[in-house]
Amino acid sequence: MNEIKKGPWTAEEDQKLIHYIQKHGQGRWRTVPTNAGLRRCGKSCRLRWINYLRPDIKRGKFSHDEENLIIQLHSVLGNKWSIIATYLPGRTDNEIKNYWNTQIKKRLLKIGIDPVTHTRRLDLPPLASILFESDLSSLLAVNSELLNMATSLFLSPEQKSPHFIQGNQQIGNLQTQNHLQLSQDCDYFQFPIQGVQASLILNPLCPSFIDESQFMHIDQEQLLTNDSTFTCQSLNINPNNWTDCSNSSNVNNDEIQMFLNC
DNA sequence: AAAGATCGCAACCGCATTCCC
DNA sequence: GGGGAATGCGGTTGCGATCTT
Numbered sequence: 001m002n003e004i005k006k007g008p009w010t011a012e013e014d015q016k017l018i019h020y021i022q023k024h025g026q027g028r029w030r031t032v033p034t035n036a037g038l039r040r041c042g043k044s045c046r047l048r049w050i051n052y053l054r055p056d057i058k059r060g061k062f063s064h065d066e067e068n069l070i071i072q073l074h075s076v077l078g079n080k081w082s083i084i085a086t087y088l089p090g091r092t093d094n095e096i097k098n099y100w101n102t103q104i105k106k107r108l109l110k111i112g113i114d115p116v117t118h119t120r121r122l123d124l125p126p127l128a129s130i131l132f133e134s135d136l137s138s139l140l141a142v143n144s145e146l147l148n149m150a151t152s153l154f155l156s157p158e159q160k161s162p163h164f165i166q167g168n169q170q171i172g173n174l175q176t177q178n179h180l181q182l183s184q185d186c187d188y189f190q191f192p193i194q195g196v197q198a199s200l201i202l203n204p205l206c207p208s209f210i211d212e213s214q215f216m217h218i219d220q221e222q223l224l225t226n227d228s229t230f231t232c233q234s235l236n237i238n239p240n241n242w243t244d245c246s247n248s249s250n251v252n253n254d255e256i257q258m259f260l261n262c
Numbered sequence: 263a264a265a266g267a268t269c270g271c272a273a274c275c276g277c278a279t280t281c282c283c
Numbered sequence: 284g285g286g287g288a289a290t291g292c293g294g295t296t297g298c299g300a301t302c303t304t
Contacts, residue, residue: 008272008298030289046290047273082292097293098271268302274295281289 005039009048017045018053051094058090062099075118
């Protein structure tokens with residue numbers, strides 16, 4: 001009976017495979033079962049080694065940073081698990097895929113974010129209204145992890161800086177980059193216009209956490225002056241408005257650029 | 263306590279890509 | 284360049300563990 005065995009691996013099988021690979025190295029998977037004395041197919045041996053037995057595999061819970069990174073990478077790469085895994089040393093594509101499907105996906109759906117497009121789901125009431133109809137402080141306390149996760153969607157991997165405002169209140173992260181400055185009191189933010197390759201990374205999700213009735217404008221008058229900075233009172237939900245502002249002034253689109261991080 | 267439901271994850275399967283003759 | 288073998292990838296499944304009723 002040389003039937004190929006399927007199903008869970010036993011400790012004995014694991015030992016045989018580990019011993020064989022330690023001695024001969026990995027590769028030529030088709031020949032591994034015969035040479036290692038296993039009744040498995042080569043494919044199964046490879047998978048067991050790659051996903052479970054490899055010595056450099058990191059075990060245990062995903063850290064918050066790892067989780068953020070997965071979300072960020074997924075928003076750019078989609079289900080390219082093997083590529084995503086290259087950014088998380090010690091984690092396998094299978095593990096990341098499982099984690100995404102069983103944990104992250106559910107959490108995103110729960111907070112009204114489409115895990116495929118990484119945008120707000122239109123079939124749900126605006127998140128802001130949910131937030132403001134609720135006891136905000138308790139909601140944030142309970143869901144701070146989710147908020148951080150959602151917030152991280154509009155942060156690039158190398159830019160994880162704090163402060164996300166709702167009116168004068170800090171409730172999460174606001175991204176600043178290059179010459180974009182967040183004012184001290186979080187009442188408004190400002191950045192230089194002239195000669196600056198200002199890159200404001202704004203994700204459409206971001207305003208979900210801000211009172212939608214307070215989407216503010218850029219002060220057009222200020223924009224048209226030669227002042228080196230201009231201010232706006234809050235984040236603007238509509239990225240097109242930024243473009244419009246730059247079109248309507250002496251400032252061209254090269255000087256104010258908007259990059260959507262999704 | 264027990265039965266059913268749900269969850270989490272290892273493993274499988276089929277297809278795509280790469281390698282090698 | 285063509286074809287078969289080997290390898291890699293992503294979706295899905297199966298099953299034990301845990302939770303809920």
